[in-house]
Amino acid sequence: MKIKVHDIPEEGVTYHPSFKHDPWFGELVKIFDDYRAGDPVSLELQLLKTYDHVLMSGRLAISLYPACARCLEGFTQDCVIPIRVHLSPALKIPGGNAKEEPDEMEDEGFFPYEHDEFDLVEVLREILYLEMPLRRLCREDCAGLCPRCGKNLNQGACGCKPSGTGSPWQALKNL
Ligand SMILES: [Zn+2]
Numbered sequence: 001m002k003i004k005v006h007d008i009p010e011e012g013v014t015y016h017p018s019f020k021h022d023p024w025f026g027e028l029v030k031i032f033d034d035y036r037a038g039d040p041v042s043l044e045l046q047l048l049k050t051y052d053h054v055l056m057s058g059r060l061a062i063s064l065y066p067a068c069a070r071c072l073e074g075f076t077q078d079c080v081i082p083i084r085v086h087l088s089p090a091l092k093i094p095g096g097n098a099k100e101e102p103d104e105m106e107d108e109g110f111f112p113y114e115h116d117e118f119d120l121v122e123v124l125r126e127i128l129y130l131e132m133p134l135r136r137l138c139r140e141d142c143a144g145l146c147p148r149c150g151k152n153l154n155q156g157a158c159g160c161k162p163s164g165t166g167s168p169w170q171a172l173k174n175l
């Protein structure tokens with residue numbers, strides 16, 4: 001969704017998109033592999049302009065259904081991702097043509113735009129990629145899977161012998 005900077009009113013503009021009325025919002029949410037259609041998601045976004053500088057701020061609240069990195073069980077994770085980025089004309093960002101310098105943007109929270117416009121969805125997508133939770137556990141003390149039989153140890157112990165007997169070094173000792 002292209003936004004013309006000079007179309008942003010002095011008092012700013014606020015978005016509360018819905019899937020029904022804002023097809024771009026549905027497109028945006030697609031970047032979350034583990035979002036399940038129908039689960040809660042909401043975006044609050046505000047654009048405030050100072051001369052040719054735009055501050056985009058807000059938050060995305062979304063329920064995800066990832067697989068635990070340790071036990072592989074699916075679980076519900078409620079995330080709130082803060083959004084705060086400065087948009088400036090590309091030429092005014094230190095380093096010049098910032099389109100080819102994504103590092104600059106990540107460090108400073110700056111995003112360049114050209115020709116008085118930017119793509120709202122593109123900017124949001126970049127921010128959300130950076131802020132997305134990476135390694136997820138169903139709970140901090142998840143016991144994970146037994147490395148030998150694969151049982152989910154959160155559901156109780158398996159019948160495997162205590163670790164040590166199964167190590168490759170043990171097999172060498174037995175020779
Ligand atoms: Zn787990």
Ligand SMILES: [Zn+2]
Pocket residue numbers: 146147148149150151158159160
């Ligand atoms: Zn086991």
